[in-house]
Amino acid sequence: MIVVQKHGAVGWIVFNQPAKRNALSNAMWRGIPEAMRQFDADREVRCVAFRGAGNQAFSAGADISEFEQIRAQKASVAEYDDLLDRVLHSIQDSRKPSLAMIYGYCLGGGLEIALACDLRYCGQSAQFGIPAAKLGLGYNVEGHKRLLETVGHARARETMFLGRRYSAQEALQIGLVHEVFADADLESRVADILSTLAGNAPLSIANSKTVFEEYVKSRGEPDEKAMHAALSRCANSRDYQEGRRAFMEKRKPAFKGE
Numbered sequence: 001m002i003v004v005q006k007h008g009a010v011g012w013i014v015f016n017q018p019a020k021r022n023a024l025s026n027a028m029w030r031g032i033p034e035a036m037r038q039f040d041a042d043r044e045v046r047c048v049a050f051r052g053a054g055n056q057a058f059s060a061g062a063d064i065s066e067f068e069q070i071r072a073q074k075a076s077v078a079e080y081d082d083l084l085d086r087v088l089h090s091i092q093d094s095r096k097p098s099l100a101m102i103y104g105y106c107l108g109g110g111l112e113i114a115l116a117c118d119l120r121y122c123g124q125s126a127q128f129g130i131p132a133a134k135l136g137l138g139y140n141v142e143g144h145k146r147l148l149e150t151v152g153h154a155r156a157r158e159t160m161f162l163g164r165r166y167s168a169q170e171a172l173q174i175g176l177v178h179e180v181f182a183d184a185d186l187e188s189r190v191a192d193i194l195s196t197l198a199g200n201a202p203l204s205i206a207n208s209k210t211v212f213e214e215y216v217k218s219r220g221e222p223d224e225k226a227m228h229a230a231l232s233r234c235a236n237s238r239d240y241q242e243g244r245r246a247f248m249e250k251r252k253p254a255f256k257g258e
């Protein structure tokens with residue numbers, strides 16, 4: 001489940017499934033747009049922050065144990081991706097600034113949410129990656145765009161094609177996070193940053209955010225159909241079935257490209 005809390009001017013969304021490294025279940029994904037709506041409508045909330053429960057993980061991504069049931073058929077995969085798009089847009093399109101505070105694992109959908117946030121700060125324990133190619137999974141279109149905008153072509157390809165894991169320091173180097181703190185200092189340093197965000201002029205921030213988001217949207221005319229076709233080719237593939245089963249059976253997947 002997610003825990004939605006207000007601490008003064010900060011709206012917190014906490015991923016709370018520690019036994020699974022805060023993997024995001026379908027119900028958790030669904031809770032996010034609703035929480036964002038609530039925070040958007042609340043004048044006392046000046047910024048939104050995301051974290052995982054405990055300090056082992058921000059989130060290890062979507063909950064793979066649910067995939068067989070709700071993310072296995074082409075139609076249900078498309079539905080899942082629509083949900084993810086709604087989640088990312090609810091964060092990106094909010095006029096309020098958002099921040100991800102990251103301990104430990106920040107993988108797949110977890111990183112996707114962190115990338116949808118305006119700011120990312122992590123502890124030294126943080127590890128980042130998008131292991132879609134290790135699962136035969138088609139990674140969400142919006143998530144790809146955000147990754148590319150954040151780290152550029154070279155690193156985005158490395159992240160996706162190799163399914164490579166980055167340490168906190170490497171993440172800092174490639175621009176995935178803004179700053180790395182000692183784990184013991186992360187909460188207090190983030191509290192200072194949130195307090196600055198909350199004290200700055202909301203309309204000035206909203207102005208900048210609107211321009212940044214609209215500018216990104218207006219660049220080029222991507223072939224949405226081609227992007228979604230590539231994504232949906234993964235959805236029905238044997239490799240995707242193999243990838244999620246191999247994860248659950250704790251073995252290495254054997255991919256065939258079909």
Ligand code: COA
Pocket residue numbers: 019020021023024060061062063064065105107108109131132135137
């Ligand atoms: N979905 C469902 N369950 C997950 C999960 C996920 N994304 N990530 C971790 N878990 C579960 C594990 O299955 C394990 O469950 P178990 O205790 O019943 O065996 C538990 O969380 C702890 O994970 P474990 O692998 O034992 O811990 P670890 O510290 O050695 O490794 C990770 C942690 C995150 C590196 C590893 O679990 C992992 O690679 N997870 C998958 C990440 C991923 O592919 N995310 C993208 C999803 S789209």
